[in-house]
Amino acid sequence: MFSQMRIRGVGVIDDAVLELSPGLNVLTGETGAGKTMVVSGLGLLLGERADSGLVRTGSDSALVEGVVQLPPEHPALARADEAGADHDDGELVIARTIAAAGRSRAHVGGRTAPVSVLADLGQLLVAVHGQADQWRLKQGDAHRAVLDDFGGEQVAALRDRVAELHDRWRASAREHERLVSEARDRAREIDSLTASLEEIESVDPQPGEDAALRAEDARLAHADTLRLAAAQALADLSGDEYAAEPAPNVRDLIGSARAALAPATTHDEALSGFDTRLHELGTLVTDLSADLTAYLDDVELDPERLGFVQERRAALSVLTRKYGETVDEVLEWSGRAAARLDELVTADDRVERLGAEVAELEDAVATAALALSHARSQAGADFGGRVSEELAHLAMGKAVVQVDVRRRTDPDGVALPDGERVRLSRHGIDDVEILLAANPGAAPRSVAKAASGGELSRVMLALEVVGSRSAAADGAGGPPTYVFDEVDAGVGGRAALDVGARLAALAEHA
Template identity: 55%
Template sequence: MLQELRIRSLGVIDDALLELSPGLNVVTGETGAGKTMVVQGLGLLLGGRADPGLVREGSPRAVIEGVLDLPKDHIARQRAVDAGGDDDPEEPLLLARTVAEKGRSRATVAGRNAPVGVLAEIGEAVVAVHGQADQWRLKSPDQHREMLDKFGGDTVGEALAAYRTAYAEWQAARAELERLRGASRERAQRLDQLTAALEEIEAIDPQPGEDDELAAEAGRLEHQDQLREAAARAHNALVGEDDATGGTDVLSLVASARQALEQAAALDPRADELRARAHEVAVLVTELATDVASYLTDLDADPARLQVVQERRADLGRLLRKYGDSVTEVLAWSRDAAAEAATLAGSDDRIAELTTQLTALDDALAAAADELSQRRRHAGEQLASQVSEELAHLAMGKAVLGVGVESTPGHYTVHGIDQVEITLAATPSAKPRNVARAASGGELSRVMLALEVVTADGTIPTFVFDEVDAGVGGRAALDIGARLHRLAAHAQVIVVTHLAQVAAYADRHLVVHKQDDGHVTHSDVRAVEGEERVAELARMLGGGTGKAALAHARDLLAEVRSTAG
């Protein structure tokens, strides 16, 4: 609920604090006292358009502050936190709006500056304002549909949920089919490109690591003469060649050393270890010479091998320029391309599958849409009947409310195939018209009141009605008060009224007082109880403050209390 509303420097209001209660709060006062400023101030607090002309003359700015008492998990609290507010779930939610005389506007949510739009979002979740100039819920076709669906409860809700599930599946299948069909040319071109590339790679058949191996082999073949000469010199140095070294090759020198150590070992046992090591060196030299000879033989391989290696490297080079920096990357690209090609090649099969699936989904969606439409029509008949009955108690006894549900098969939206229109006929024989065009401002407020009474479910905690009783009086005004009191059993209701018959139903009666000090007129607001309230009701009844007027006011209160319980 809205606990407090403080208004400073707005219109004729200098500084007013409205302390509100649960149930029905009524705001009254003399003409021109500034009752409407209360509704306008609340509108500004809830994100309404700022009008610098509303700033009280002589003041730099108008300030409106509100205190909301909300459950810990209410969506408005979450929105405040999302906007950066320091909201404490254990404390009320604080909102503020400042409008400067030069037109600048600022919003504050839970102690932090925020866009004005955040106030509007919070306002939609906590307060429904119904003023003669602001019946947006009756002017919006989408709101007509949402109001009907809300009234339909689980019956309509279940059908709507089933429809939306079918709609989501149908949308997904249709989008995929359109994408596949729309990209058929690009898909064919891409498949041809991938196929040609894979055929090229398959023809060359690169092997992992082959590029590195061929690079090393090409280096050996290109320097074959130098390598052969070096290997021959090494082999000759190790083992000699036809005594050309004169016994100075490594193997001959090691043999001489071993022979000398054998002689020494015969004279000194300690020299035997050295002799053995000389033998090991001789073996190692022999093995090394054999390996060098083998390496030299390999260098005498087919001289045409260099051309073969170069040609192979050229083939691999073409692949590396197109598909990767190494054979490993080329092979990885090939695997990915093969998978993509398989997917593209299967697209025609997927198109056929989706076409068949979409036919079944069409049938399921049509059936779900038809079921939703039927339930909406049934709920619409009930809503129209109940609201028309309420209007009979709101000085609109001959008015007939209608709820039209016009379906367009095949025209699917996320909400179904229905256009919902709430209509109003002044009499049962008159032609129904859209309620926003068929009713005056006061009548729109009463239609909205009847709709709220019939559909109230506690989701909106606070309702505000401005001049809902315009153009009525007497017994009809009592009926309006009774309906407001009934709505207040489920939510907080704030009503600006000039009728005592409505004000008599209040749980809290607030009076806007106008004061004139001879130079400046200003207003404030205070709650009245007991005899003060009786006096205000007597004033509203037009009887002044005489004994008869006061008695009349007391009789009115007694009558209301007996009927309201």
């Protein structure tokens, strides 16, 4: 509920603060005192279109600020959170400023926000009923919402069931339509993936094969150079047994050095250490010579193998140009492509399953929507009767309220179990309108158009009283604040007492 409202520079109001309490608050005053400006200011605070003409003469701007106290689970707090607002223990501050030049700004919880956020909060916080404004029933959907709230848990459960089935039905239908429309593209992709996978399978690349073949290609292509280099190194280390004249080699020179040190090693430990190190060096030379000998045996001139390796590398390079930088990347792409191909191949089966699922869900949502329509019709008859009874106590004894629940027929729509085709939304198949026949013989018209002057506020008072009683019985509730402008206009005596009693009754739940 609103606990405080400040208005500055609006119309005849210079600066005023309204302290509001739970229950019934009554604002009275003579003509021109500013009562209408309070309602206008509230309209600005709740997202109504800004009019610079409301700015007080001589003021640069107008300000309307409100403090709202709400329970933690109230949807208005959730909407404020979405807008990035700050609030403290359910206390939310909202504000609207209008410059004399016409520019308007909105603030929610200390943060600048679009005016549309204030409008969203207004629908959750306040219902305003006056001779000129009917914020509660401005939109057609609001009539349906009023009836659904009156219908209680039974209507709410059916409405939620219809919404849930409708969302599932539409999601399945969209997926089915997408798969059907993409059939040609799917066929082309299947052909492309199949050809690519067959190409990769024909080459049959192995993990790391490209790197191994690259190294082998380099070795085979330069076999002569490699053998000559290794043979020369071997001869320098251990000599060439086939040479016409022996040449100095490392092994012989190490042996000669050790022979020179041998007579003196017993006289000096340092010299003995040098001999030991020469021995170790000779062992290393022997091992290295053996390795070079094995290398020479392994490096062969094999033109046939070289041709095979180069052909294999060429085949692999065709794949790496198309599917990845390396063979490992080609294999990863192949795995993903195979999974995608399986998904595409099985898509036709999925299309068939989805088609059956769409038909099943359509039947289910149509059946649920029909049940919801019947429940609304029953609730509408009860609601109209109760509101008419209330009007009898508000100096409108001849007025009759009816709730028109009619199906939205559509020859291209969804077929109901009874064969009728209707346009179906997540809210059902009904258009709901609350109608009023103000006098006997008068044709029922939309409630906002049929009544005039103070009658309109009394009609809305009756609607809200009946609705609030039903909501209280079900543990639910509508907006936490109701505003009735000139609800007592044109009534007096007992009717005026009845108006007060209804206001007090409504204040018990708001």
